[in-house]
Amino acid sequence: MLQITGVSRRFGDITALSEVSLEIRQGEFFALLGPSGCGKTTLLRILAGFEAPDEGTVTLDGEDLLRQAAHRRPVNLMFQSYALFPHMTVAKNVAYGLEREKLAGAEIRRRVGEVLEKVGLDTMAGRKPQQLSGGQRQRVALARAIVKRPRLLLLDEPLSALDKKVRAEMQLELKRLQNEVGITFVVVTHDQEEAMSLADRIAVFSEGRVQQVDAPVELYERPRTPFVAGFVGANNLFEGRACSVGLASDGLGVLPGVSTLPDGTPALLAVRPERLRLDGQGVLRGDVVDVSFYGGVSHVSVRVAGRSTPVLVATQGATQVQAGSPVALSWSAGDGVLIPQ
Structure with missing residues (x-):
């Protein structure tokens, strides 16, 4: 129209x-x-x-x-x-x-x-x-x-x-x-x-x-640009280069994600906080910095070695983890979106 x-x-x-x-x-x-x-x-x-x-x-x-x-x-x-x-x-x-x-x-x-x-x-x-x-x-x-x-x-x-x-x-x-x-x-x-x-x-x-x-x-x-990924809702953004199974990141290793980009393309991997899991089979490991409860959802900030900003995890209900606890983070490859830089 x-x-x-x-x-x-x-x-x-x-x-x-x-x-x-x-x-x-x-x-x-x-x-x-x-x-x-x-x-x-x-x-x-x-x-x-x-x-x-x-x-x-x-x-x-x-x-x-x-x-x-x-x-x-x-x-x-x-x-x-x-x-x-x-x-x-x-x-x-x-x-x-x-x-x-x-x-x-x-x-x-x-x-x-x-x-x-x-x-x-x-x-x-x-x-x-x-x-x-x-x-x-x-x-x-x-x-x-x-x-x-x-x-x-x-x-x-x-x-x-x-x-x-x-x-x-x-x-x-x-x-x-x-x-x-x-x-x-x-x-x-x-x-x-x-x-x-x-x-x-x-x-x-x-x-x-x-x-x-x-x-x-x-x-x-499925944000298509770094701006949209950072502006629309909370997101965890990891820098690196596209590879066949996700993102190759200096200091963090290979992070799972879905990529349609040619291997080696400078890219960001976007993973929403609610897609992350706190479990023993982690892709990344770190220590809990802060836990905040928002009536039905808990926000857990995790400091990971090799990354300047904490990783944000959103879990349903009250969480049992406390500040200072070591945790492992994981997510499914389908929950990681690669965006060209």
Whole structure:
């Protein structure tokens, strides 16, 4: 539905976007994920019409989106701050865009009623924003964005202002609403958990470039670049050279992994903490530095000779090992992913 091809944007000496190309499908929940300053919000502003790229094209349903004025695009942007009118009721806030389009009063009331019911605020139509909780204000902003039935809804860090419990609830709510209304959602976030729980596919950005586009599970289990391996979730990264059975590492020996790289290629081996086992038949041996319990999961840091940073192991429940204990670490070859350096 949305085709972004070779989009670049510079601000003086700073390149915010560099030859970004993406395809976003009809009805998809698509996330732009990356650290602050990686270019994801600049791309969102280009789609909304608040920025123009220096190079590249953007088409929506085959039509040039960049030639349309911001207010003419079938695109709506939900701001991070929600930007609600404090002097208007919930219903008036939601109706504002429809009134600007001069729709008939009966049609406006019908559509506002429908969308408020959808977001669970039909009983609060007469309240002002200051009488609502943060989660309820977020729903009003969402209702106002979808009542105009845009082809594409852009969300800029939509849940960052909410506390952890409300954020978890709203993640489920956003996903349910997106399925129900059938609008294509593009969300910008630096929160990996948010992107992984919401999106059908994720584009990971770094320094203005797309590093990888994949479904959440594939992105987590098969990172293709060192940046993605280090940014998406916790990872243990070992340096060395690819070999037929994994990675040959100076000082650590041969570490098991699945490789499609030519032998001798400089590479990283990525092993997720939950894939590591503490057992007697170890690939590596070391001493426990620290044990932390996180309600259902224990994190064990192990210092291994020949490696500058501890290896992180995640085990289910409370663990019996203690700081100072000697341990052996092992993992299956299929759990080690080789990435070219």
